[in-house]
Structure formats: C-alpha cells, structure tokens
Amino acid sequence: MDPSQIAQLPPPLPPEQIIGLNQPGADLHTLRGYTWNGWEFEVPPGVFLPGATSRMIHQRILDDDIDVRERVYAAMGAGLGVEAVVAGLRGAERVLAVDVHPASVAAAEHNYHRLVGPGGGSEFVPLVSDLFAGLPEGTRLDTVTFNPPAVSQPVSDDPDIVRNVCAGRPVTDAFFTQLAERDLLAPGGEVYFIASNTADLRQIIGHAADCGFTAHVHHLHDWDDGVLTYLFRLTRETSQ
Numbered sequence: 001m002d003p004s005q006i007a008q009l010p011p012p013l014p015p016e017q018i019i020g021l022n023q024p025g026a027d028l029h030t031l032r033g034y035t036w037n038g039w040e041f042e043v044p045p046g047v048f049l050p051g052a053t054s055r056m057i058h059q060r061i062l063d064d065d066i067d068v069r070e071r072v073y074a075a076m077g078a079g080l081g082v083e084a085v086v087a088g089l090r091g092a093e094r095v096l097a098v099d100v101h102p103a104s105v106a107a108a109e110h111n112y113h114r115l116v117g118p119g120g121g122s123e124f125v126p127l128v129s130d131l132f133a134g135l136p137e138g139t140r141l142d143t144v145t146f147n148p149p150a151v152s153q154p155v156s157d158d159p160d161i162v163r164n165v166c167a168g169r170p171v172t173d174a175f176f177t178q179l180a181e182r183d184l185l186a187p188g189g190e191v192y193f194i195a196s197n198t199a200d201l202r203q204i205i206g207h208a209a210d211c212g213f214t215a216h217v218h219h220l221h222d223w224d225d226g227v228l229t230y231l232f233r234l235t236r237e238t239s240q
Contacts, residue, residue, distance in 0.1 A: 001205065073092045075108075081111040196229040
C-alpha cells in the first residue's frame with residue numbers, strides 16, 4: 001500500500017459517533033461466558049470478551065487463511081486465548097500468547113491446556129508483556145495477529161476498559177515500532193492487524209509504512225452502521 005493508497009483509507013468517524021458505537025458493557029468486572037466453535041469458555045473479570053472482530057482472526061486461523069502451521073506464531077493481546085488454542089490445534093510450531101494483563105495470560109494458558117491438551121505438538125509460551133518488551137532477544141516470529149484497542153476517542157476512564165477498547169495510537173505505534181526496531185519478523189513473516197474507522201487508519205498504517213511495513217487489505221467488513229473494519233496483512237521485506 002503506497003502513500004496514495006493510504007491516503008484513500010477512510011478518515012475517523014465523528015467523535016460522538018465513535019463514542020456512541022463503543023459504549024462499554026457493564027459486565028467487564030464480572031465472570032462471563034463465551035461460546036465459539038462448539039467450545040465453552042469462562043471469561044474472568046477484566047478479561048476481554050471476544051467479539052465479531054476477534055472472530056475475524058479466530059475463523060481465519062481455523063480455516064488456514066491465516067497460516068500458522070509449523071510456524072512461530074504470536075497472539076498479541078491474547079485475551080481469552082481463543083486464537084492461541086486454534087493455532088495449537090492447527091499445528092503451529094510455537095504459540096506465544098502475549099498480553100499486558102496477567103489474568104488474561106492465565107486464562108489463555110488455562111484454555112490452551114484444556115482444549116489443546118498435552119498431546120498437542122506445539123510449544124506453548126504464555127507471556128505477560130507490554131507488547132513485545134518481554135520477548136527474549138533473538139526471537140523471530142513467522143505470524144503475528146493483533147486486534148488492538150485502537151478506538152481513537154476515550155469511552156471511559158476505567159483502566160480496564162481503556163486497555164480493552166480505547167488505548168489508541170500509542171499502542172499501535174509502539175506495536176509496529178517494536179516489531180521493526182527489534183527485527184522480530186522472520187523472513188517471509190506476516191502480520192495480521194485489525195483496525196477500523198473508529199481509529200485513525202491513515203496515521204496507523206502510515207506509521208507502519210514508516211517502520212518499513214507494506215500493508216495489504218486482506219479483508220474489509222462493512223457493518224452497515226458506518227463502521228468499516230479492515231484486516232490488514234503486513235509484510236516487511238527489510239527483515240533479514
């Protein structure tokens with residue numbers, strides 16, 4: 001995606017519309033349930049409840065559209081751990097479930113061992129980390145997924161809601177900066193990244209381009225409420 005194509009990405013929706021569309025539920029600090037692919041999950045307090053955008057990643061890993069087979073895969077913002085579970089079942093060589101929130105990493109680890117089990121061939125690495133800060137030096141990643149809390153308007157002052165929904169560009173900028181500066185993406189590696197026009201798409205993808213990434217629109221979903229959600233596939237040819 002060259003600069004002219006980045007400039008054609010839609011601008012953010014009006015602030016009042018973004019805020020109205022992203023009102024947090026009142027149950028974040030309670031124990032909830034989640035069902036997907038015939039699996040039942042308990043969602044501990046503070047852990048993100050996957051929604052339709054998360055399932056854009058889950059389903060594509062399950063269908064091999066996002067290929068993790070025999071690859072080192074990082075689920076950034078792993079949350080409940082659904083994508084980590086799917087990656088283990090699809091034959092990833094190594095699955096890193098990374099989240100800044102300790103309860104989320106614990107939930108991902110519990111669900112991975114419960115659903116993949118000891119017979120799974122993947123090495124599983126649960127990691128509490130602020131983005132990639134906790135990854136050991138020399139780590140190389142073949143596939144990375146991230147559905148970031150990129151909403152550009154504050155919808156709450158609750159730190160758990162901010163972490164899950166509206167941390168905004170500081171998180172997305174740091175994500176691409178760290179990937180590039182630490183040269184974490186292996187040759188041929190791919191990043192699958194979700195963002196919508198509730199965020200500043202042009203600035204986010206522009207920063208990724210400044211970090212040496214080339215973005216491709218892998219999927220675009222129109223929710224018929226003004227929100228356009230993009231699943232970007234990014235590569236970085238400068239990785240050695």
